[in-house]
Amino acid sequence: MRSRIFRYLASGLAVVGVFGASLPSDSATTSAAAAQRPFIVFDATLYKNKPTFNGFPIRPIKLLYESRLFTRNQPHASLPAQNTVRSVAKELRGGPDWVIIDIERWPLKGDANLVKENVDKLLAILSWIKAEAPDIQVGAYGTVPLPDYWRAIRGPGSKEYHAWQQDNDRLDEMAAQLNALYPTLYTYYPDRQGWVRYAIAQLTEAKRKANGKPVYAFLWPQYHDSNKKLRLQPVEPEYWELQLNTVRQHADGVVIWGGWGEKGPESWNEEAPWWQVTKRFLKQMDSSQPDRPADLTVQ
Numbered sequence: 261m262r263s264r265i266f267r268y269l270a271s272g273l274a275v276v277g278v279f280g281a282s283l284p285s286d287s288a289t290t291s292a293a294a295a296q297r298p299f300i301v302f303d304a305t306l307y308k309n310k311p312t313f314n315g316f317p318i319r320p321i322k323l324l325y326e327s328r329l330f331t332r333n334q335p336h337a338s339l340p341a342q343n344t345v346r347s348v349a350k351e352l353r354g355g356p357d358w359v360i361i362d363i364e365r366w367p368l369k370g371d372a373n374l375v376k377e378n379v380d381k382l383l384a385i386l387s388w389i390k391a392e393a394p395d396i397q398v399g400a401y402g403t404v405p406l407p408d409y410w411r412a413i414r415g416p417g418s419k420e421y422h423a424w425q426q427d428n429d430r431l432d433e434m435a436a437q438l439n440a441l442y443p444t445l446y447t448y449y450p451d452r453q454g455w456v457r458y459a460i461a462q463l464t465e466a467k468r469k470a471n472g473k474p475v476y477a478f479l480w481p482q483y484h485d486s487n488k489k490l491r492l493q494p495v496e497p498e499y500w501e502l503q504l505n506t507v508r509q510h511a512d513g514v515v516i517w518g519g520w521g522e523k524g525p526e527s528w529n530e531e532a533p534w535w536q537v538t539k540r541f542l543k544q545m546d547s548s549q550p551d552r553p554a555d556l557t558v559q
Contacts, residue, residue: 297474299545300513301538302358304478307519307528317546320356321515323401324348326363329385336365339381342388349392359393360442360515361385362401369406369427379434386437401478402444404428404435405465409448412461421461428469440474441466442515445507446484447495455499456506463510474512479503481518481534492521497533504541 302321303313328348329340352359363385366378386398411424435441443462447455459477466475481500483490495503507514516538519526529535 297512299508300476301542301545302476302513302515304515304517305519306517306525308525310519310528311530316542319358321358321360322352322356324359324361326365329361329363339384342384345385345388346392349389352389352393352396355396357395358397358399358440359389360399360401361389364402368403368431369408372430375430379431382434383437386434397439399438399440399442399476400434401442404431404438404441404469405443405462406431407444407462409458412465413454413457415461425465425468428465432469435469435471438473440476440512441470442476442478444478445503446478446480447482447499447503448484448487450490450499452499452502455503459503459506460510463507466511476513476515477507477511478515478517479507481516494532494534497537500534501537501541504538508545
């Protein structure tokens with residue numbers, strides 16, 4: 261489904277709320293900095309007629325989908341044109357501070373040589389973007405750590421978990437060039453405790469690879485379209501609340517994605533249960549951090 265979005269979209273915006281959170285690290289310096297880091301809720305939904313979210317503590321973010329960077333029918337393994345990437349990057353100047361590239365066509369696990377080639381291609385794109393817009397904070401959707409439900413939930417004592425970590429270690433060169441990590445925690449199954457184990461494992465591994473940088477997790481208030489029985493059905497309100505609270509406890513923020521249906525962008529529903537839960541979450545978090553930075557409110 262995301263490939264259809266890439267063909268359809270030119271870009272995406274995100275909306276956020278702000279709270280307090282901490283991020284453990286190996287050094288006292290990074291631990292202290294993380295403890296003072298505000299928790300950020302990014303709204304990257306694609307709904308039509310979405311409200312402005314005035315009155316909520318928000319910060320914009322921009323997603324760069326493949327459609328912005330690659331030409332139609334471009335060979336799958338080839339890089340986008342450097343001048344195209346640089347032109348898009350120039351448009352980022354003076355815009356949102358946070359930008360996420362979403363390139364999913366190049367596998368980052370499997371054959372070591374292929375992984376290295378694909379990492380090098382992503383690094384080239386990142387370098388072109390940073391050269392044209394050096395002040396932005398760049399991330400990459402779902403790259404470090406690798407999204408891997410079954411190996412992640414095995415636990416640190418298992419050989420599967422260790423192999424997953426080794427695969428993530430091959431992405432260190434890329435992680436070093438990102439300003440934040442954006443692991444994906446989408447809902448594949450109705451097993452809530454399984455999801456919690458998966459989420460905590462992904463976020464723990466993200467912190468290990470982040471080296472003190474922020475970790476912002478992607479959530480989607482619908483079941484992933486790979487689940488043929490539940491695909492695109494709304495995540496139950498209590499389950500969604502569990503996901504928000506889990507991410508709040510274990511990460512620096514959350515990017516809420518969604519709003520894309522079988523026929524494209526869906527219409528915004530102010531009464532949607534996931535939004536009611538999110539508003540309560542925002543209100544609770546906002547009241548828990550009275551000293552949040554003033555610049556996090558959109559005028």
